[in-house]
Amino acid sequence: MSKVILHIGTEKTGTTSIQHLMSHNRQALLAKGVLYPNLGARKDAHFDLVNSVHPLDNGGRHMEFLGPVTQPSCFLWDKLEECINEHPNKTIVLSAEHFSSRLREKALKYINDFFNKLDIKPEIIIYLRPQADYIESSYSTEIKAGSPKVFKKVMEQYQSQAFRYDYKQLIDLWADFFSKDSIKIIPYEKSSIGDDIRLNFLSNIGVKDISGLNLSKAKLNEKWSNPMLEFARLANARMKDITGQERLNFFAFAQELIDTKLAIKHTQLMTEEQYKEVVSFYRVSNDALCKEYLPHRSDLFLDKLKTSPFRDSESTASLTHFDFMKIVYEIFKRNQK
Incomplete structure (x- = not known):
């Protein structure tokens, strides 16, 4: 019988790197007994599989960043069933961080019923990132995607996003539909990964021999400095007509200018007080999760705090308006050549 592994995230835990590796090594992995199937338009990850059941928990809506859905919700899951039946004794790996970030009770019941019908107990892998790091990284993604939101607004909202940052609630939800012993929790920190x-x-998917795999690293999700994030945030609010490749080129040149012409002080987005606030808010939940699911660990997260300094204060500017205009002027000069 086939073995199925669901890699469900979470977001901002190297999922893109994992999916790039798996999708670019399909044949080599198959030779090692691991199938990473092609399901849907996206060839890197299984977003379309998630998207097919996304409406069940989201008011009938599909995921906004994917193309129009033309097939019924069961279409890709039927394709998955065919794939499982055609590859007995293989380990079938499915990966999409939106399994954990987008799906709730109705979709999880659908998935559970699907595997029960096939008499398969899927193994679930989930990586968890320290909440303070996750909040900062999520904010960076929002800005890259076009948001003009200030970081202060994020700090006002994070406590209400239970299934995103409260890992105990998230894991308990999945445990309601899949057995606790099928869920493998891996803290996203160096001592664990x-x-x-x-x-x-x-x-963790059983591939011990990596010979024959292409492990070259692509340039994925490059981290932006705080001044670059602030430049992009201001640009998002003021230059909404710049889209697509033009937007990407604009930001790539802006990043080059910021890195070369400004004296960048690398800091976290949070102040020390904000960091302590986040750690304190999730302490009880993290401890409860660790005690129930990882009893061999003393704490959910063991590694020390990152070495980059905290932001001096909430009002400390990551990029002054003068520097913003300086960069815009440099871009203007380039375009005049």
Whole structure:
């Protein structure tokens, strides 16, 4: 019988790197007994599989960043069933961080019923990132996607996003539909995953021999400095007519200018007080999760705080308006050549 592994996220835990590795090594992995199936228009990850059941928990809406859905909700799940039946004795790996970030009770019941029908008990892998890091990284993604939101607004909202940042609630939800012993929780920190999240993932899906795999790293989700994030935020609010590749080129040149012409002080987005507030808010929940699901660990997260300094204060500017105009002027000069 086929073995099925669901890699459900969470977001901002190296999922893109994992999916790039898996999708670019399909044939080599198949030779090792691991199938990473093509399901839907997206070839890197299984977003379309998630999207097909997304409406069940989201007012009938599909995921906004994917193309129009033309098939019924069961279409891709039927394709998955065919894939499972055609590959007995293989380990079938499905990966999409939106399994955890977008789906709730109705979709999880659908998925559970699907695997029960096939008499399969899927194994679930989920990586969890320290909440303060996750909040900062999520904010960065929002800005890259076009948001003009200030970081202060994020700090006003994070406590209400239970299934995103309260890992106990998220894991308990999945445990309601899948047995607790089928859920593998891996803290997203160096002491748990090592230097390369991809190697950790391969080990956890049973691939011990990495010979024949292409492990070259693509430039994925490059981290922006705080001044670059602030420049992009201001640009998002003022330059809504710049879209697509033109927007990407604009920000790529702006990043080059910011890195070369400004004296960047690398800091976290949070102040020390904000960081302590986040850690304190999730302490009880994290401890309860650790006690119930990871009893061999003393704490959910063991590694020390990152070395980059905290932001001096909430009002400390990451980028002054003068520097913003300076960068815009440099871009203007380039376009005049």
